[in-house]
Amino acid sequence: MRRPLATWVLVVGVLLPFVPLAGWAVSGRWEYPALVPQQLSGRGLGLLTDPGSRVLSGLLTSLTIGVVVTVLALLVGTPAGRALGLYTFRGKRGVQFLVLAPAIVPGLAVLLGTQVFFLRYGLADTVAGVVLVHLVPTVPYVTLVTASAFANLDVGYEDQARVLGAGPARVFVHVTLPLLRPALVVAGFFAFLISWSEYVLTLLIGGGTVQTLPLLLFAFVRGADLTEAAAVALLLSAPPLVLVGLVVRHLPRGHGPLIGLGRL
Amino acid sequence: MPPETVTLSGLTKRFTPAGRPAVDDVSLELPSGSVTALLGPSGCGKSTTLNLVAGLLSPDAGDVRFGDRSVLGLPPEHRPVAMVSQRALLFPHLDVAENVGFGLRMRRVPRRERRHRVEGMLELVELAGYGGRRVHELSGGQEQRVALARALVTDPRVLLLDEPFSQLDATLRGRMRALLRHVQRQVSVTTLFVTHDQLEAVELADTVALMLDGRIEQHARPRTFYERPATAAAAAFFGARNILPGTVVDGRFDCGLGSLVVADGAPDGPGHLVVRPESLRLTEGAARNTVHGTVTSADYRGTYIAVTVTVGDTALHVSAPTSVSVPVGGPIGVHLPPHTCTVVPAARAGRQEGGDHATP
Numbered sequence: 348m349r350r351p352l353a354t355w356v357l358v359v360g361v362l363l364p365f366v367p368l369a370g371w372a373v374s375g376r377w378e379y380p381a382l383v384p385q386q387l388s389g390r391g392l393g394l395l396t397d398p399g400s401r402v403l404s405g406l407l408t409s410l411t412i413g414v415v416v417t418v419l420a421l422l423v424g425t426p427a428g429r430a431l432g433l434y435t436f437r438g439k440r441g442v443q444f445l446v447l448a449p450a451i452v453p454g455l456a457v458l459l460g461t462q463v464f465f466l467r468y469g470l471a472d473t474v475a476g477v478v479l480v481h482l483v484p485t486v487p488y489v490t491l492v493t494a495s496a497f498a499n500l501d502v503g504y505e506d507q508a509r510v511l512g513a514g515p516a517r518v519f520v521h522v523t524l525p526l527l528r529p530a531l532v533v534a535g536f537f538a539f540l541i542s543w544s545e546y547v548l549t550l551l552i553g554g555g556t557v558q559t560l561p562l563l564l565f566a567f568v569r570g571a572d573l574t575e576a577a578a579v580a581l582l583l584s585a586p587p588l589v590l591v592g593l594v595v596r597h598l599p600r601g602h603g604p605l606i607g608l609g610r611l
Numbered sequence: 612m613p614p615e616t617v618t619l620s621g622l623t624k625r626f627t628p629a630g631r632p633a634v635d636d637v638s639l640e641l642p643s644g645s646v647t648a649l650l651g652p653s654g655c656g657k658s659t660t661l662n663l664v665a666g667l668l669s670p671d672a673g674d675v676r677f678g679d680r681s682v683l684g685l686p687p688e689h690r691p692v693a694m695v696s697q698r699a700l701l702f703p704h705l706d707v708a709e710n711v712g713f714g715l716r717m718r719r720v721p722r723r724e725r726r727h728r729v730e731g732m733l734e735l736v737e738l739a740g741y742g743g744r745r746v747h748e749l750s751g752g753q754e755q756r757v758a759l760a761r762a763l764v765t766d767p768r769v770l771l772l773d774e775p776f777s778q779l780d781a782t783l784r785g786r787m788r789a790l791l792r793h794v795q796r797q798v799s800v801t802t803l804f805v806t807h808d809q810l811e812a813v814e815l816a817d818t819v820a821l822m823l824d825g826r827i828e829q830h831a832r833p834r835t836f837y838e839r840p841a842t843a844a845a846a847a848f849f850g851a852r853n854i855l856p857g858t859v860v861d862g863r864f865d866c867g868l869g870s871l872v873v874a875d876g877a878p879d880g881p882g883h884l885v886v887r888p889e890s891l892r893l894t895e896g897a898a899r900n901t902v903h904g905t906v907t908s909a910d911y912r913g914t915y916i917a918v919t920v921t922v923g924d925t926a927l928h929v930s931a932p933t934s935v936s937v938p939v940g941g942p943i944g945v946h947l948p949p950h951t952c953t954v955v956p957a958a959r960a961g962r963q964e965g966g967d968h969a970t971p
């Protein structure tokens with residue numbers, strides 16, 4: 348299939364910044380006028396493959412938190428999305444604003460007030476605490492995406508399934524869920540990405556005990572070792588890129604623009 | 612399973628506590644295996660009635676019985692009904708065969724039997740071999756045929772159709788009606804279908820229930836609506852354009868046109884004379900039941916000429932054969948054949964089940 352020029356411009360535009368990053372990750376020495384690294388080194392990649400390194404355990408922590416946050420955000424945000432998308436009720440606008448508020452107000456401002464509670468309930472410095480605090484910025488996005496999906500959901504499909512002999516639970520599993528799948532995939536994708544790249548909230552609640560990849564990246568950048576920092580940065584950007592590919596595959600035709608990615 | 616007699620009695624549904632009921636004290640009997648059209652303008656409550664029978668809504672008052680058993684306590688999935696709506700509502704994530712087999716899967720019919728029955732049903736709706744198609748590849752007519760197959764494959768005893776062909780073009784609509792008649796005879800299922808199209812109702816249904824403002828105006832055979840409408844509103848809905856107020860005295864109707872002989876059986880008192888444009892005859896001479904006036908318009912309509920004759924301050928609408936020349940502005944006589952002149956009660960109290968298909 349011939350792809351339009353615009354697609355290639357987009358692809359190159361997205362991938363270009365990764366080129367120097369990849370160069371740094373494998374270089375031993377790369378100084379100003381040189382176009383390619385003057386000396387190659389396996390130090391950066393070694394950091395990623397060494398089973399004892401903090402990087403691999405950080406990767407595992409980040410993945411665990413990301414997946415758990417995604418599942419919980421979908422479980423909490425989707426019912427709220429259903430209520431906002433399908434029903435009209437008194438004070439709906441107010442509720443809508445409150446649901447979105449955490450996405451508008453900077454996380455830091457929210458956190459400085461609530462940190463006390465995390466400390467009081469022993470959630471500070473724990474993975475559970477970090478998961479909980481990651482729900483603050485993720486649930487609004489899930490609610491927003493699913494609300495518009497529910498608003499567009501034709502309840503006629505559910506009625507039709509009922510008449511065809513499906514009880515409420517089976518209607519949900521066999522009809523509602525498949526119809527909502529594109530929205531749930533997109534919402535989950537956003538939730539994972541937000542959790543994956545979260546720094547401030549993780550630092551404040553995890554207190555440096557919970558070491559996710561973004562925290563490690565900052566540590567390496569501060570350490571001024573560009574080779575190691577570049578290697579960790581590449582590792583940090585890999586899962587989202589893989590996810591984009593998976594997500595696009597799971598969307599029906601014509602849903603590409605929903606996540607602003609086109610069908611690359 | 613044999614089709615079921617469906618009885619609606621005193622069915623009432625309100626959507627707002629204070630407002631006018633959407634369905635107001637509706638009673639209907641649908642004999643086993645019959646086709647009944649629920650005819651009415653949009654917003655008259657006919658779709659709501661259908662949803663009450665399906666169990667998608669529950670009534671505020673009244674009862675729905677299949678046979679002698681009330682089904683009010685049953686949720687839609689436990690009622691032996693199937694439904695086809697205006698929009699085909701095929702599940703977009705399933706292919707054609709999976710859509711048709713959906714009801715069987717919900718009833719846990721084994722895969723092998725399911726495939727067999729789905730194939731048979733696709734054949735019946737003339738879509739053999741379409742099982743593997745995606746639903747977005749189908750045309751509008753094909754979608755509705757798949758929807759019909761999906762509804763019938765579970766062997767329902769009551770089939771509900773909600774304007775199933777209204778979004779198709781005229782030619783296709785005609786073919787779909789023919790197909791539906793054929794299918795309905797094959798599977799023998801008590802059928803209630805909603806439509807706003809009186810021709811569709813007349814063509815497909817054994818009896819027509821005309822619904823206006825949430826109430827059944829008249830329930831009768833199609834022919835009765837043309838020959839003996841029960842109310843002025845029913846007559847008007849079926850195109851009887853001449854509706855004249857007056858009084859019946861000793862079997863004659865006194866109105867602005869004079870004293871006319873009307874069909875037998877008109878009770879004395881105030882009423883409306885109802886006569887269809889195609890029943891009236893233009894004439895030159897003077898005879899019994901002939902009135903004289905002036906032609907005010909004559910418009911060619913393909914198969915007839917729509918003529919307006921003004922008699923005093925009354926306008927009569929006449930459909931004249933195209934072979935007749937009608938001089939606009941000239942004098943003309945209009946003959947009202949007595950047996951085509953029906954008198955209906957003046958008040959809208961005439962909500963009795965009328966005609967030859969009365970139910971108690």
